[in-house]
Amino acid sequence: MDKEAKGRPVATVDQMRIWQIWGESEINKIKREHGGGAENVREGDGGMHSANTAEWLAAAGWTLARDIGSCAEDLIAIRVEDAARQGVSLDVIDPAVRFIHSYGDLELPLPGTSPERSLILKPTIGYRGDVDNFAELAHGLGLRVFPVAYETIEGSIWLIDETARFFVWHHTGGSFLGANEYEAFTASYTGVMLADAEDFFI
Known part of the structure; x- marks a missing residue:
């Protein structure tokens, strides 16, 4: 060939x-x-x-066999401890653990953004009071969620729920990224219009 x-x-x-x-x-x-x-x-x-x-x-360095091992547990622990400092208990869910093991610590430039934004695949960066927003999304979905990534510049945070669906929380509210990581990554890569997270509330 x-x-x-x-x-x-x-x-x-x-x-x-x-x-x-x-x-x-x-x-x-x-x-x-x-x-x-x-x-x-x-x-x-x-x-x-x-x-x-x-x-x-x-x-960006990802392969199907990628696993960051104990670094994933360290990243998760940092996020849980930060939530505790905000006075909120943040439950760790299996889909988040699997995702962070496979994709954690990667940095992906988002095509077509100006100024250029990046998707940072870490759960550790957020803002004061963000766990209250997570709780609001979880309440609407009727499922627990956990942060797994964030976008630079605008500070949007990716969250995954117990069924491995992906949502993104922006200062304007929540949106649905995809039913799995493949749909979520493709949505971010292509910059498609996203559905409101509220469309998925029970």
Whole structure:
């Protein structure tokens, strides 16, 4: 095989698997939005975004096998202790632990932002009173949430709930990022319009 195909470097095995996962996620989302009309969905509809997002993560150093080990527990502990200083108990949930082990400490520049913003995949940075906002979101969803990342400049905070859905909390309120990390990363990479978190309240 040539070293480059259609201007794109040859994919690693990890990248190819990531693209497959993201492609399936995007296609299933389109099918849901069109009432399951699979005949109207081409395999390429979500594939390009999936591939671009996979390359974005790979360039930051992520692989399917990545695990930051005990550093994840340290990051989580810092966030829990900060919440306690604010007088709030912040429960650690399994989806957050898994996500931080795999993606923790990565930094991703957000395309098309000016001034350029970055997505910092750490739960540790926030602002005074942010746990009250987390509690408000959790109450609306009827599920616990835990912070896993934040965006520079605007200070938006990513949160994951007990079903592994992703939300982002901004000073204007909450928005839905995706049903899993693949949808959440693709939403951030492409800069799509996000649904209000309130649409998912029980």
